Amino acid sequence: MAETIQKIDRDSYEPAYAQIARLLTQEISSGKFRPGDQLPSEATICGRYGVSPMTVRRAVNMLIDQGLVATRQGKGTFVKGLELGRSTFALDELQSLFRDKETSRVRLIRSRIVPASEEIARSLDITANDRVIYIRRLLLKNDEPFLCHDAHLIYDPTRPIVEAEMDLTSLHGLFSGTGETDIKKGLLLIRSTLLSAEEAALLRVAPSTPAFRLEHTFFDFNDRPVSFGYFICPSERLSFSAKVGIWD
Amino acid sequence: MAETIQKIDRDSYEPAYAQIARLLTQEISSGKFRPGDQLPSEATICGRYGVSPMTVRRAVNMLIDQGLVATRQGKGTFVKGLELGRSTFALDELQSLFRDKETSRVRLIRSRIVPASEEIARSLDITANDRVIYIRRLLLKNDEPFLCHDAHLIYDPTRPIVEAEMDLTSLHGLFSGTGETDIKKGLLLIRSTLLSAEEAALLRVAPSTPAFRLEHTFFDFNDRPVSFGYFICPSERLSFSAKVGIWD
DNA sequence: AAGTGGTCTAGACCACTAT
């Protein structure tokens, strides 16, 4: 028995709660605790590591947030099985594209004021044929066309946002979190589609190549839509991945 | 001044830390605090709501987790701008499909032992032409073909997982988190592709329709791959969406 | 030195579940 009372390194830069979360995760990862099993009670863990309840609580909360365990008041803490519905896909690949300012450049293809189509009008909460600013850009990776970006902006001289969106560097800011202080929220949608003839030519691939279309709508702090657009990228150049379960 | 000392409802079922997080979020959402602005210090918030530091800390941690603010030790807490790279796409649509057992059914199309292709062998960490179990199923929504599922399983009589995977109801369990106690982790990949002739026929759409292909690889608690497969669904039937920023 | 975030304590009290 004994089970060794002390395993926490109080001098570590890793906080006690993080150490405990890590140790618990390892015990689950190793198969010592299987899905459905009950973890030791929080009081037990307090005693085992010589920490106070709040510290254990925080560690357990981390595991809950990660979807690794679930607590049931009055009963205990139990290991959860894999849950595919919890999978989350991130835009890492796209983000790294824009982050690397050395190899990526943006070329303006088109920029004009046009009447809004039905789809655009619906997305921007305006009426069809209202004027919008239409911008098409090409993102180049190592001077090769990589993806295409279409944006449709509300045409309103009183709003300064337009200027920022016109800026060729604004795409970088959107991904890095710098700037864009006038946008409150955004809605993103991944679609699967075929490249149009013009898009295929721009991107230098065969027409009708399968592609991702990442739609985005942005809203200002008055919850009014300010822009609608989409990134288009041949499918072989991009993919969205997610890890679910325990990856050490 | 005054600024009203008490705004926390101690009798509410919503914990104090959650109430504070909600109030802070509202202040940001309303535009009172803009991206780049500094929030009141934690000590100030303690006084304003009459709670202890730990409670405020937990509220602030919630906002950090949501990507709404960032803290800088010794300086303060600051509101962050929109960060596209933080967008996360969930499998809500697929999950709800499988969750509804009333309208969704699974039909087994094919089930046989075949030699592994190069791609399958690579994914399952075996050598090409090793035998694998190949299963093709069709998911029906309201008795109409909705999506197709191919799975390739390690052929090993000593592992009982095969039986579970063969079960036509196993797909439901994967999404709901029930069962599947033998799978430790999974890797998912969204691709954009074209339907093959057979797939198009099965799904009753035109050939060469653009479609999503959701690949999945599952691993057991020894980190060995146990299955590789993919869901295929015409793009107009499915999309992946994400919300970023502040949605009240 | 003063102000900021960050961790942690050693309890207290409550709600829920089982026996």
Place this chain on the structure above:
DNA sequence: TAGTGGTCTAGACCACTTT
């Protein structure tokens, strides 16, 4: 009644930044 998770206190101490 006893054991479980869940919240909260009223401080303490530390690390970092600014003045």
